[in-house]
Amino acid sequence: MLTAIIASILTFFTVVANGVFQSQREKRRDALMVKNRELDIEDRIANRDAGIKASEHFAERIVGKIDENTEISVKAFDTANNVNDKIATVAVQANEHAVSSMDGVMIELANLKKMVADLARRRA
Secondary structure (H helix, E strand, O other): OHHHHHHHHHHHHHHHHHHHHHHHHHHHHHHHHHHHHHHHHHHHHHHHHHHHHHHHHHHHHHHHHHHHHHHHHHHHHHHHHHHHHHHHHHHHHHHHHHHHHHHHHHHHHHHHHHHHHHHHHHHO
16 A cells, blocks of 8 residues: 555656656747747848848949949040041041142143143144
């Protein structure tokens, strides 16, 4: 009988101890779950911030490239305008030379025509 009472008491303490240990395990598990969620949230925030920084860096690079290309385009247009001005100048000079040369040719032709007419009169 004493043995049965001791066995019952030991069984009772074992059940209580298992319940306490089970409760502690569940509390630790819950605390770990909460901590894991907090860490997960922190990781997500860090990744989001890193993504935002990467996006900002990428946007800055794109804006820099656009500015660089705009500057190159402006220089190219300036160079093209310079070349066009030079071509226009050369064209004007070539036109003036052609006109003056044509005038000279016409004068020479008139002189030759006059000489031929004079020669024809002398022979006639």
